Amino acid sequence: MGKTEYKLIWKEGSFFEKGHWRLVPAESDNGIFIFVIALLIIVVVGSIGLMLIPLWSCMIGFQMIREKRYIAGIFGIIGFIYFLIDLNNEWCSSLLFYGWTSSNGELNNGILELKTLNIFKFINFSATAVGLWYIIDSIIVNYRKEKNIKKQEILIEKEKEKELQIKKEKKFEKIKERTKLKPDISLDNRDEMFQNVALKIIQEKKVSTSNLLFEFQISFERLCIILDQLESLGVITLPEYKKKYQVIIKDKENLNLVFEYLNINY
Structure with a gap:
């Protein structure tokens, strides 16, 4: 445990009491420091999340049914477009990779090394390609599904026609038997x-x-x-x-x- 620091303060008394000195714990800046660190972690994690939207979309699409994966593919493409725009405008990418210039003109390096950007590019390119495949696969699956539904409808219509024909034949047989008798x-x-x-x-x-x-x-x-x-x-x-x-x-x-x-x- 860390050593607690104390300071001496004067506490004024009431109408019937005299004032006296009192020893109290000294104020510390650790709470503000922890808050700043936590806020920085949230900003960094959020920036990484925004830069890897195609990857998250790819992972979510893997858990979805094939007919609905096109949604994940579309979000992956949108995320990849944002990634390119961010690199061009140096938004989150300046914090993570390129660095930024302070108010006194000093250049600060990014939180991640610049060579890490190549890894992000490879991940996003690959995830976007998978997203495109999700879209194509969903189109194929939905087309086959519609085709099978139409085939089933045709078979049902044929069965109905067959049943109707059987009913007509039965009616005819009844008429024929009645006229013979x-x-x-x-x-x-x-x-x-x-x-x-x-x-x-x-x-x-x-x-x-x-x-x-x-x-x-x-x-x-x-x-x-x-x-x-x-x-x-x-x-x-x-x-x-x-x-x-x-x-x-x-x-x-x-x-x-x-x-x-x-x-x-x-």
Whole structure:
């Protein structure tokens, strides 16, 4: 422990007391000195931190995800630009490397040696190059990510279309099963009815579905089966038939399902 110094002072007494001498610790300038040293350390550390911004950005970017590293790269480039400006204007660099001139004209050396500046230049050049790579890598990663998202969206759309097609096929199968179980004409005149419908279509070419239903007095489901048979024999082509009678198809939901199914499968 350091030796404590004391000094003798006169302390005046109160109304009822006499004054007397008193021994008290002497005042010291150590507190001011410590404050100046601490302030100098803060200034030096802050100056070094400003001169090495590209390095800090590079280290922070290494801990970031690849998609966001471009932020660290941009800050690294900004820090490198500041480094060059500082060297040109001799701000922090004068304190650290170049030195400064005092008020009486005396030249003081920098806190760090001038050759240390080459180390700072190498570190900042290398860190800035890494920052540029961060930016390029982030662009590539984000582009691939967007591309994969679009591929996934396309696959999802295809799956939806496939599910919709399966639903349509199931509806058609239900219609087909229902019409098979409930024919509206007897077995005796079924072949004759089929021939009459076929002859009517071949002769008139543009016969309407409503006319067929009215003339032959058959149900809509039965007509769907007859048209299906005619298409399978090559008498008519349902996609062409669908174009001719699209207004009628819109009004008839079941016939629309049959035509859609046949149009896809043929």
